[in-house]
Amino acid sequence: MPLKINNNLTRRIEEFVPIKTSEVGMYVCGITPYDETHLGHARAYVTFDIIRRYLEYSGYKVRHIQNITDIDDKIIKKSEILNPKSENTDPKVKCREVAERFTDSFFEVMDRMNVKRADIYPKATEHIPEMIKWIGGLMDKGFAYKLDDGVYFEVAKFKDYGKLSRRKTEDQQAGARVEVDAKKKDPLDFALWKFAKPGEPAWESPWGAGRPGWHIECSVMSTKYLGEQFDIHGGGLDLQFPHHENEISQTEALTGKVPWVKYWIHNGFVTINQQKMSKSLGNFFSLKDIFKKFDPMVVRLFLLSTHYRSPLNFSDAQLAESKEAYGKLQKAVENLNFLILKVPEAEAEVEVLETDDELDVYREKFRSAMDDDFNTAGAIGMIFELVHFINDHVKEEKIDKGSLEDDKRLLIELCEVLGLRLELTQDKKMDRYVSEVGLSNDEVEMQIKKREAARTNKDFALSDRIREDLKKNGIILEDTPFGTKWSRHA
């Protein structure tokens, strides 16, 4: 079954056919680093991480570019708040400090969420000469004009304006909520270059010192690293208009190559109490705060439990559900690890082969869910069906080590496509546990031996007490036909 993608440009589910046979160029709109990364950002970047991972799983080589808007009004504003005003400090340096601080923080939380790094993270400030060249080109072609506060793109000159967001200029209530700049030829015209006010960071340009407008960087940097036409461009749904619409206008106006981008993908919002989580409403939760309560993998599972285009409502109760669900996945692996150590090799080759065939069914079901516009919710359902199969399989009398290893391999494989680590987090927990509480593996094993002796002597009061004491220290004991299994739960 071929991969199908909901293309926001055509508003259709389309078969995915990249421009080059086996390589995919993907550009994702990145952050403006002026504040902590929040759950809404996480949803966007986890979504595109899944798209990238699944494309790679499907055999494509993916070139993933994600920009960092390291200069803009919000960063300037923040630099003035964070640094007490000082005439001696270079505004560019002040802005860079803000951008670097929050960029570092962004990478830290994304790494914890197991989001794969893009191939390149181009920064706006490092592409100023290219942007100036583009703006000059647009001026030469008659798509741009200069006012006393900047250079603007003239929307009326670009006949396809609105093709992504399905907006007609005349239908919009221009100035409904934001005052229209009377000097602009049309309220929809947008800045390509903004002239600097005193004290603002500025770069020289043929039109005057200033900084780039918001949209130009994405056109310039995406085409620089992916070519004048490429496969996928994505970001949050809130970027569709005006940001992506404007990007299309200026790019296609300049290059004349249509379509600039073949597939447009937008992820839905995270909401709180059914309202959009956003900086402007102030109802956002930073990932760092969420991680104080929930493991990053739990957050990831939570984000993937809804299709990427649907709204996703955030609440602690929902995350708590995801935590339980994630625990069930971990439990299955723990269980397999335990049994793999205890169970002998297969006697008959035949049984192993049968298991392989059965496992393939789950892989195929998983793939067909993912092929359907990256239906992670469906794919997770399939993973749980596999877990169910494994838990059932494990109870059979004739289980052998080889088929248990096959079970584990597939479970890990599918979770890995979704970026869900099952074992590593567990290891991290153990490290943390040992360093914080100081109960070593050997000490736990010793307690278990003591308890086993007590059970043999039918001293259940003692054995239960040992189990209780360990539980207070986060060690869970479970008795199985193969002996007592233990695990740590932070």
Next chain:
RNA sequence: GGCGCGGUAGCCAAGUGGUAAGGCAGCUGUCUGCAAAACAGCAAUUCGGCGGUUCAAAUCCGCCCCGCGCCUCCA
């Protein structure tokens, strides 16, 4: 005013014509010294409402109700 998303069990959520995945919570049973985990079973006779098309509709069409988003910086 324009454009768009959604309404499926107590909660979350897949499913776009063939008779309701999965997760969480709950109940019953099996297993266990007791637990835990797991497994088995129960739980929506039904998919916001009303009509229509069809042998067949959560899925297609029409109308209506409700929640939300974009049109402004935003992932």
